[in-house]
Amino acid sequence: MTKIQEGQVVKVGMADWKMAAAPDTVRTSGLGSCIGTVLYDEKQQLAVLAHIMLPDSGMAGNKEINRAKFADTALADIFSVLQRKGCRMGQLKAKLAGGAQMFSFSSGSEMMRVGPRNAEAVKQILRNCNIPVTAEDTGGNKGRTIEFDPQTNKLSIRTVNQGESYI
Amino acid sequence: MSLTDEIKPMHLDVLREAGNIGAGNAATALSQLLNKKIDLNVPSVRIVDFQEMQNMAGGEEKVVAAAFLRVTGEAPGSMFLILQKEEAEELAFSLTGKEVNIIDDSFDELAASALRELGNILAGAYLSALADFTSISMQPSVPSLAVDMAGAIISAGLLEISQAGDYAIVIDTVMEEAGKEEAANANGQFFLLPDPEAFYKIFQSLGVEWND
Numbered sequence: 001m002t003k004i005q006e007g008q009v010v011k012v013g014m015a016d017w018k019m020a021a022a023p024d025t026v027r028t029s030g031l032g033s034c035i036g037t038v039l040y041d042e043k044q045q046l047a048v049l050a051h052i053m054l055p056d057s058g059m060a061g062n063k064e065i066n067r068a069k070f071a072d073t074a075l076a077d078i079f080s081v082l083q084r085k086g087c088r089m090g091q092l093k094a095k096l097a098g099g100a101q102m103f104s105f106s107s108g109s110e111m112m113r114v115g116p117r118n119a120e121a122v123k124q125i126l127r128n129c130n131i132p133v134t135a136e137d138t139g140g141n142k143g144r145t146i147e148f149d150p151q152t153n154k155l156s157i158r159t160v161n162q163g164e165s166y167i
Numbered sequence: 168m169s170l171t172d173e174i175k176p177m178h179l180d181v182l183r184e185a186g187n188i189g190a191g192n193a194a195t196a197l198s199q200l201l202n203k204k205i206d207l208n209v210p211s212v213r214i215v216d217f218q219e220m221q222n223m224a225g226g227e228e229k230v231v232a233a234a235f236l237r238v239t240g241e242a243p244g245s246m247f248l249i250l251q252k253e254e255a256e257e258l259a260f261s262l263t264g265k266e267v268n269i270i271d272d273s274f275d276e277l278a279a280s281a282l283r284e285l286g287n288i289l290a291g292a293y294l295s296a297l298a299d300f301t302s303i304s305m306q307p308s309v310p311s312l313a314v315d316m317a318g319a320i321i322s323a324g325l326l327e328i329s330q331a332g333d334y335a336i337v338i339d340t341v342m343e344e345a346g347k348e349e350a351a352n353a354n355g356q357f358f359l360l361p362d363p364e365a366f367y368k369i370f371q372s373l374g375v376e377w378n379d
Contacts, residue, residue, distance in 0.1 A: 014217045030227035030318015059330045066333050102323045103235045103311035114326055143319025160230050160315055
C-alpha cells in the first residue's frame with residue numbers, strides 16, 4: 001500500500017541551523033534581533049534555515065565558539081555542507097526574516113542595534129557570494145516565527161499582532 | 168576556562184541569596200503598590216543554555232509582557248520583569264482601572280506606561296537591595312517595555328552573554344499573589360543576568376573565593 005508522504009517539521013533552535021528536504025519543512029520560533037536566514041536550492045528542493053544571533057565571530061575573541069551563532073561562521077559552514085550535497089553556489093537563493101530591535105533605549109547602546117547589524121552582515125556575505133535575496137521581512141520591533149517549505153519555496157512568517165503572512 | 172566550568176554550588180548559593188534579598192524588596196514594593204499580599208518563591212539560580220532560558224519564560228512563542236533594563240556600573244548585567252499575559256492584564260487593570268488585552272489595540276499607551284513604571288519600581292527595589300547587600304553600585308537604565316514572544320524578548324538579554332559563551336547564569340524569582348490558585352498560572356518573574364565580567368566583582372564583594 002502506498003502512502004502519501006507527510007512532511008516533518010524540522011525545528012531549529014537559537015544559534016543553530018538545520019537542513020530540510022521536501023516534503024519536510026524547517027521552522028524556528030521567536031526570532032527577535034536574531035536573523036532567520038533561509039538558503040534554498042529550488043532544483044533539489046533542499047533548504048537550510050539558520051537562526052543567527054550575532055553578526056561577526058570576531059566579537060567572541062579567541063575563545064572556542066559555537067560557529068552557528070555568528071553570521072560569518074554559520075554561513076561558511078552552510079555553504080560547504082550544501083556544496084557537499086551537490087548544490088551549486090550559483091543555484092542558491094536566500095530569504096531573510098528577523099533582525100528586529102525588541103527594546104529601544106535612549107542611551108542607544110550598540111548592542112541594542114544588533115538586529116539591523118545582523119541583517120546587514122548576512123546580506124553583505126550573500127552579496128559577496130552572488131546569492132540573491134528573493135524576499136525579506138527584516139527590522140521593526142516585532143518577534144517572528146518562521147517556517148520554510150522547500151516544495152513551494154514559501155516562507156511563512158507569524159507575528160503576535162499581524163498574524164501569518166508569506167513571502 | 169569558561170565561567171560555567173569555574174562556578175561551584177557555593178557560588179550559586181551566594182547568588183540565590185542575593186536574588187532573595189533583591190526580590191524580597193521588590194515584592195514589598197509591589198505589595199504596597201497593589202495593597203495585596205505578595206508571595207515570593209525562593210529564587211532558583213541556574214546555569215542554562217539559551218533554549219532553556221526561553222523555556223523558563225514560558226516557551227519561545229508564549230506571549231509575555233516584559234520590562235527590560237540594562238544595569239551599568241561595576242557589575243553590569245541585564246534584567247527582566249516578565250509578566251505572563253493574564254498577570255500583565257490584571258496588573259494593568261489594578262493600576263489604570265481599565266480592562267485591556269495586551270495583544271490588541273486596547274493595550275494603549277496608558278496601560279503600557281503603567282506596566283513600564285511598574286517595571287521601573289520593582290527593578291529599582293530589587294537592584295537597590297542588591298546593591299546594599301553587595302556594596303556594589305548598580306545603575307539601572309529606564310526600562311523598555313515589549314509585548315511579544317518570549318523567545319524574541321529573552322534574546323535581547325542574551326546578547327552580551329552570547330558573545331562570551333553559550334550559557335547564561337540566571338537568577339529567577341517568581342512572585343505571586345498570596346492565596347491564589349496555582350492553576351491560574353498568573354505570576355511575575357524576575358530574571359537577573361549578570362554579564363560575564365560581573366561575577367568576579369559580585370563574588371569579591373561578598374568575600375567568596377573565585378579563581379578568575
